[in-house]
Amino acid sequence: MNNALVFSLAGVGLFIIGLHGLAVYSHLLRKVLALNIMGSGVFLVIAGLARRLPDAEPDAVPDALVITGIVVAVAATALALALMLKVRADAGIPELPERERE
Amino acid sequence: MKESVSKKSQGNPVLTGLRLIVLSGLTGCLVYAVMSLPPADRGLSQEVNAQLSSSGVENPVTAVLLNFRAYDTLLEISVLVIALIGVWSLGLMPRRRVGSPGLVLTNLVEILIPFLILFSGYLLWVGSHAPGGAFQAGVILAAAALLFTLSGLPMPAHLAGWPLRLALVIGLGVFISIGVVMMITGGALLEYPPEAAKALILVIEAASTVSIGLILVCVFCGGRPRGPGGAP
Numbered sequence: 077m078n079n080a081l082v083f084s085l086a087g088v089g090l091f092i093i094g095l096h097g098l099a100v101y102s103h104l105l106r107k108v109l110a111l112n113i114m115g116s117g118v119f120l121v122i123a124g125l126a127r128r129l130p131d132a133e134p135d136a137v138p139d140a141l142v143i144t145g146i147v148v149a150v151a152a153t154a155l156a157l158a159l160m161l162k163v164r165a166d167a168g169i170p171e172l173p174e175r176e177r178e
Numbered sequence: 179m180k181e182s183v184s185k186k187s188q189g190n191p192v193l194t195g196l197r198l199i200v201l202s203g204l205t206g207c208l209v210y211a212v213m214s215l216p217p218a219d220r221g222l223s224q225e226v227n228a229q230l231s232s233s234g235v236e237n238p239v240t241a242v243l244l245n246f247r248a249y250d251t252l253l254e255i256s257v258l259v260i261a262l263i264g265v266w267s268l269g270l271m272p273r274r275r276v277g278s279p280g281l282v283l284t285n286l287v288e289i290l291i292p293f294l295i296l297f298s299g300y301l302l303w304v305g306s307h308a309p310g311g312a313f314q315a316g317v318i319l320a321a322a323a324l325l326f327t328l329s330g331l332p333m334p335a336h337l338a339g340w341p342l343r344l345a346l347v348i349g350l351g352v353f354i355s356i357g358v359v360m361m362i363t364g365g366a367l368l369e370y371p372p373e374a375a376k377a378l379i380l381v382i383e384a385a386s387t388v389s390i391g392l393i394l395v396c397v398f399c400g401g402r403p404r405g406p407g408g409a410p
Contacts (some may be wrong), residue, residue: 078217088208092201099197121212128219135221136238140247143239143313144254147390151261155398158265178278 083124090117104160104170108153115149199227225331234375236307243311244379248368252357255350255386258393262346279330286410287329294322302387310347312383316390323395346396349389353382 094114098107119142127134164170226238226246233241244252278284298318305311327333356378357368366369370378396403 081212082216083399084212085209088205088212089209091365092205094199095204096197125212125215126221128215128217128221132220133223135223136226136242137222137247139239140242141250143243143311144250147255147313148257150394151397154394154400155261155264158268158397158400162268 078128078130079170080124080126080128084121087117087120088123090114092117104163104169104172105157108156108160111156112149112153115145119145142143224269230376232372234370234372234377234379237305237309237311240305240311240379241310244382245370245375247272248353248357248382251386252350252353252368255389257355258390259347259350262393262397265397265400266402271399271403273404283329283337284331287325287331291322291326294318294325298322298387298391302383303380306380312386313390314370315383315387317394319387319391320394320398323391324398327395329401333403335404342392342396342403345388347389349382349386352385356382 091114093111094112094117097110097113101107101110122138122145123142126138160170163172167173189305223238226242229246230238231239233245235241235244279287298315301310301318302312302315303310305314356370360369361367
């Protein structure tokens, strides 16, 4: 089992943990954090797979993709948090309303 | 539906079981997908290294970011500007408590910020031949500005109008202008001539560094700035 595989499988684990958190918790801050954990998992998979041969130098294309992705994730998180504060200011609680039963 | 499961239905054993089954199945699929990739693959590193001499820079990551796949980076800076527009459209910046942060913090900020700006410039320059580049430099710049914001020192309010907005979009503006000029002079969008590539990449990176740093600070502050030009 080489390093690339360890990193990638750890990334898969992070993604699943984040997905679980996104589904289970209703507090919007927890959902934003869960999305960030999912994103970190994806980055770990991509960056881990960039170096699959231990003696070769890492592939620059996935590295560049991850650098781009991290900055976009930060900006998206900031937008999500600003929206969350707006929801809290309007609804009183930082949660989305429960769906009405028909 | 799984997405609507909330804290209240956590105790429901049927939903918990269903969630467990779906997540286990998805884990299995993803692990299989990762394991089924060829274990010994060089990816695109040979292609990148073969073209590195014509890219104008010696760091393969910078070559991919600003030359081979410059289109991605252009769109990424656009996404940053769009996120900032989204944050600003939601309202004004919350009022900060401006006051004396104390002797230690004031002195620390005065010592650290020049070094952070210097380090940001160093990272920008070193990105052409070693790990570094516009994003790293922009984040260091953002850290310097955040330290200043959090220390409670008054921000220069006269710069909050057009100067700030110009600095926020200068990265995107320079990037698009250079891309379009390359098209007019006979190349493809963002296809640099090899002899001018290094200078063009550095110009784009310098402008992007300023924009990325300021955009990150502005989205952190969570709203339009108050003051001239910032008033609704």
